[in-house]
Amino acid sequence: MLTKLAGGRVYDPANGRDGAVGDLFIQDGRIVADPGPGAAPDEVYDLSGRVVMAGAIDIHSHIAGGKVNIARLLMAEEHRAAAQEPCGCVGLATPSTHATGCRYAQMGYTAAFEPAMLPSNARHAHLEMADIPLIDTGGYLVLGNDDLLLELLASGAGEEVVADYVGFMLNATRSLAVKAVNPGGINAFKYNQRRLDVDETGPFHAITPRRILTALAGAVQRLGIPHPLHLHGFNLGVPGNVEATLDSIAAVDGLRLHLTHVQFHAYGMEGDRKFSSAAARVAEAVNGRPNISVDVGQIMFGQTVTASADTMAQMGNAGLAHPKKWVMMDIECDAGCGVVPFRYRDKAFVNALQWAIGLELFLLIEDPWRIFLTTDHPNGAPFTSYPELIRLLMDRDHRLARMAELHPALPEHTILGTLTREYSLGEIATMTRAAPARILGLTDRGHLGPGAVADITVYTDRPDRRAMFETPDLVFKDGRLIVRDGVVVAFLQGRTHVVEPAYDPTIESWMARRFDERMGQRLTHFRIAEDEMRGGAGLIRHACLPGAF
């Protein structure tokens, strides 16, 4: 069946299109070249005047796995309130898998990625992702606090062995990328160390966080994984942590590095409140280094829940929990998790400044190919707040008006009021489609050229950008219409994206021995078989290209 999307304004930055009117043709789930005047499309959508982009891609959103379920359990009140409303699951911080898929699709997203999948919890994460309808998914594997890796590094293992370990783990857990969370810190916390400096050796494995970070960044490069090492950095949330952030950038010494939710890592210690914005310094570092990319992790005001693998940081936050309950777990010689409900208040100085810091980062970082729109769902805010965030980026007046409603001391502590930049539609399309696809190595997504998978979103161009991005007119997934006028009209299963880097299998016998000695689990049972993934239907493999990145 041939479908024609006629006359829309096409925003396709990957192929140099910035709003020019054009037609798109879909066949067998992909975009095809214009078949010429002889072709008779079976279906035509008249998109005159409307904005067309590829389906959006969220590169960092906690949507599946143990800590997401723990968050749901702690947020009982929001689910009870939702049960009273007829369409209650709007704006939940901890939506069900069904609501997650539906809400993303209704906002024009066709893929979202779980950024903190623990090796021991990977099977759970994949089982859960299989129940998220409508969108593609995948997981980034948390490494850097696993005792086996730290043992390897402390024993002086060379780069090749480390790469083999990482390669094995990515294959066995069906992951797409490598994630490092507070390298060394979560492990140190298991030994009652509450802070760990970048150059301090850990309490059991005599290895520094810097060494772990550089080893992982090196392994990612050696293996040729498309996505850079995805780093949740040191001292999250601590005033003055910009130093550690800049240290991390320096540590990888030109290797690619992605700094996630960098807003939480862009704090200075200046001024009367001993808490200040260091966004300008971070932006400068990012602007000057093409090997560095970031996603913001913007906070938005309201009740949410923070959930991460970083037990060291979360223990520090536990006292601020709202409501007053929280969960910490030490997990399987892997990592951990900390789940702390939290409410960001616009009248609280710290939260207001966090909000401003995130926006400063968006507006100061120049290259829309290296900055990504995230709220670190649900840590900064539920992902359903993205349309409001887009409005703040595209509409300076709205931004200033919102700022005026916040804590009165805010203007003296931020340059946000002076920043006039407004994101264009093309830049939004880059930041939310083209760039995420490119940085994840999803070569046939995020763009609208022939051969691309037909994940397409159509918007009515509205001056109120929040309304525009909240309710796309049409959303296509794999060429099928799934959303019309904000309503889900068809259900389908997405696919799971993975990489399978090559590695020397000799590492497996060492790993099997360690598993037998320590983990109470056979290595063969740790591995996830292909037919376990979405009932066998679901893998999309992306090529690793050693030396290419």
Add this chain to the structure above:
Amino acid sequence: MASERPTPPVARPVVHRDVVCPFCGLGCDDLTVEEEPPTTLAVRSTDCPVACERFSRTPPAEPPRVAGVPVPLMEAVEAAAALLGAAQAPLVAGLGTDVDGARAALSLAERLGAVIDHALSDGLYRNLAVLQRTGWIATTLAELRNRCDLLLVAGPDPAALHPRLFERWVAPAPALQTPPSREVVFLCGEPLDATRTALSGLPVTVLVGDPAKIGDAAAVLAAALADPSRASGAAGIAARDIAALAERLRKARYAVVAWAAAAFASPHADLTVERLVRLVRDANRHTRCAGLPLAGHDNVVGVNQVCTWRFGVPLRTSLAGGMPLHDPHRFAWARYAEVADAVVWVSAFRPEVPAFPAGQTVIALAPPGTAMADEPAVFIPVGTPGIDHAAHIFRSDTVVALRARRLIDRGLPDAATVLKAIAAALPQEVPAC
């Protein structure tokens, strides 16, 4: 004479290695199980009573029954669908099944607007209520095995429910502590003989106390941490013993407090768990300490995970009117069974179906040979996960999911297939909620 007949060839036993045991929640995956074809199984590698009993119970398949009369599967499915289509207050419970079975049961429940609960949710909620209400600090089995240097076992010996706990997770020396020392203290509970044997290499202390008052002991121990010299006694344990334990807890490197709440006597055992959780939290001011709630028979942990991700809320939820409404009081299966007018009971791990109020319409999915007090309206024998079909199950500590494999083929359908068929056979007039 009988001796003239040729003897039949002896079937050689098939040996299955590294079998995953899906039954109690410890997720032991090192079993050797011998199969004497066609369907007799015997566990050879361990004398764990749960594994030995469950794997050896593989009676041959039998046909489904409607009102006690054997019928083909599709007829039973259709009868079940007809009964459920007419129900005004359906209950889908038991839920003793694997992840796929749970998914199918929850989908059926959603279609029906039913209430959902697991047979063992009482034990689950002793812990879950505390998690929902206050949260906790917890750990997992490999952390216990490799990092724990002081294990405090609160209440009755968990090995009664999880037999290989100490053998697999406590006896081996911690690989990630230097020096690799470990000691075990039993608080208000006596270790079983098998436990003492498993721990024979380790220092073991037993503080004898009233098992109904573990919460009091936990409370005074927590209070003593700040200043052990001012410790009080409780539960029949002397103040000086509490003081000594508080000292050791403060000095531990990685202490674990473990308990099996299902074995606690009190009907208000969640309050006891809450005090254990508080003890753990207070101990974290002085050192690292984490709790280890032990649970997980019949994949209750896994089914609760599936329910929570599917609906956003855990078990004991109603799907009436299309919106999941969670209420651990109203929607506990034993309570709702009193008012339900149709019950789907799934018990694939064990051949047990509870007695329901007289006249209750029951559709039971259980292993062949399950004895039931009253003949259900529909009985469909199903395979056992990890024996008749591959299955995903969760381990007790909620993080690790394992895949158990198929060992034999008795020609039994799995619960997921049956439940999906029932949902598909529902009359079209039953509006999906």
Add this chain to the structure above:
Amino acid sequence: MSGIVLTIRDPAGPPIDMSGVLPERLAEGGREALAGLMLVRGRGRHRLDALFTLEDSGPAGTLILHPGGAVLDGVGTGMNTGEIRVEGECGAYAGSAMRGGTLAVAGNCGAFAAAEMSGGRLRVAGDAGDFLGAPLAGGTRGMSGGSVVVMGNAGDRVGERIRRGLIAVHGRVGSLCGARMIAGTIVVGAGCGPDPGQAMRRGSILLAQAPDAVPSGFVDGGMNDWLFLDLMRKELIDGGAWPSGFPTAGTRARRLIGDRSAGGIGEVLVLAEA
């Protein structure tokens, strides 16, 4: 406008969730609005007037329910104003999350009555179940205001985690009365089961009879005169909350202070005869 009497049509059947059936609905939208409320019974939603007959009767702003043996859960949930009278029994969650108004139950009520109540009055002529005034699932706080009077007995965990407000039970209560209390007052006219005040932080539990043993974590502060008991008695008598089993005069009481193991300075007061 008068009040409305709701009489169950079919008492046999699963419990009905009465959340949303409030006098304020009647005040806002009249009888039509009330009749059209959608209520959950079993698997389905039904119009209120399909489940109940409606009759104009009684004072304005009042709903009178005749359950006739049907189980009605959540009567008066979230009520702000007005009066609901139940001529029969209530199921679970009677008056839960109440903010104002009066709920009067002629018979017994089930578990979780007045759960997370923050204002208003609940009066139960019969018995109450477990978790009276306690939090809802996952909640950290129970009742935070208002008053509850139960003329009969109540179950276990009465007043668990309450923050403020008054619970008076003229009869007996079960175990764990006032467990984890944050503040507030609980008055029990006859005996109480084991472990009153377990892990309480502050607040007062007044008992007519001493518990079998001094609860673990409590210190016996001895017998004394507590002048505030006079004031309390006067106030509570007005509200019908001074149990008939309590001394009618005098201020002597034995004071148990705790729960020390939770850092608590709450009190269990055992009133002595004058």
